[in-house]
Amino acid sequence: MTPDQLLQLLIAGLTIGSIYALIALGFVVIHNVSGVINLAQGEFAMLGALIAITLTGETALFNRAWTVNFNLPLFVAVMLATLAVMGVGALVYLLVIRLSHTNSVIVQIIITIGIAITLRGFALIVWGTDPYRLPEFTPGPPIPIGAAVLTRQDLWIIGSAFALMALLYLFFQRTMLGTSLRACAVNRMAARLMGINVSHMMLLAFVLSAGIGALAGIVIAPKTFMGYDTGTYLGLKGFVAAIVLGGMSDERGAIIGGLSLGILEIFAAGLLSSGYKDAIAFLVLFVVLLIQTTGILRRRRGIREAAGV
Numbered sequence: 618m619t620p621d622q623l624l625q626l627l628i629a630g631l632t633i634g635s636i637y638a639l640i641a642l643g644f645v646v647i648h649n650v651s652g653v654i655n656l657a658q659g660e661f662a663m664l665g666a667l668i669a670i671t672l673t674g675e676t677a678l679f680n681r682a683w684t685v686n687f688n689l690p691l692f693v694a695v696m697l698a699t700l701a702v703m704g705v706g707a708l709v710y711l712l713v714i715r716l717s718h719t720n721s722v723i724v725q726i727i728i729t730i731g732i733a734i735t736l737r738g739f740a741l742i743v744w745g746t747d748p749y750r751l752p753e754f755t756p757g758p759p760i761p762i763g764a765a766v767l768t769r770q771d772l773w774i775i776g777s778a779f780a781l782m783a784l785l786y787l788f789f790q791r792t793m794l795g796t797s798l799r800a801c802a803v804n805r806m807a808a809r810l811m812g813i814n815v816s817h818m819m820l821l822a823f824v825l826s827a828g829i830g831a832l833a834g835i836v837i838a839p840k841t842f843m844g845y846d847t848g849t850y851l852g853l854k855g856f857v858a859a860i861v862l863g864g865m866s867d868e869r870g871a872i873i874g875g876l877s878l879g880i881l882e883i884f885a886a887g888l889l890s891s892g893y894k895d896a897i898a899f900l901v902l903f904v905v906l907l908i909q910t911t912g913i914l915r916r917r918r919g920i921r922e923a924a925g926v
């Protein structure tokens with residue numbers, strides 16, 4: 618394989634990895650504040666994309682029984698879709714997570730699986746099985762990089778991942794609200810004693826995570842077809858990137874994990890066989906958990922014990 622082909626694979630890997638990183642960021646926000654591993658994160662991305670697609674053009678809904686044509690500008694559609702999914706995130710916390718009254722990590726994971734199935738079923742009823750796609754945000758020819766090319770939507774995807782990471786870092790490190798969220802992540806009891814409403818902070822974490830997921834789904838919708846079941850694929854890859862490779866520690870870990878997974882997948886597909894592409898994520902999952910025998914759940918328990926929770 619020539620250096621130019623390797624460069625093209627690297628560009629493709631960075632693009633795919635940025636998609637995974639965007640999903641992983643949502644996992645990190647919820648987990649760091651509430652301790653919940655939200656396996657419905659991919660469904661937030663799917664809903665955001667499908668709602669934005671519906672608002673920007675003519676779309677057949679409810680098994681083609683009803684056709685809508687809002688034809689809103691892309692920016693307005695993105696804002697409305699993101700706000701709608703943030704509302705869904707708030708409802709998920711208020712009506713499901715908070716009312717469950719459990720601190721069991723296993724139970725919470727099972728609950729989020731149920732939420733994912735419910736959201737997927739809702740999307741199937743509304744949008745059916747048809748695949749949908751948004752137009753490119755910035756139409757135009759690809760940008761040449763040596764003998765390789767980078768599409769304009771690739772720039773949007775990669776730029777969005779790093780921009781969100783930077784914004785989240787500034788939010789958590791430079792704002793009082795972000796500091797309150799971090800305090801809840803370290804020690805909820807101490808946060809309560811300092812006057813922080815932990816329930817409100819957890820609600821904010823779910824809203825933020827849902828908004829990040831929605832933006833992720835929207836920005837990748839011009840690159841790949843979105844359907845009712847796309848969230849499962851995105852959620853699983855984001856889960857591997859955030860928890861296994863990124864360590865679920867912070868936003869930088871999510872970005873590094875997502876980019877690493879994307880590059881591994883693309884190089885495996887290019888150098889070996891495309892049939893290995895989807896298997897790479899789960900191979901990485903098994904290998905890392907085999908090496909790190911503490912596992913995800915025990916790691917979380919150790920962190921909480923060290924923090925005095």
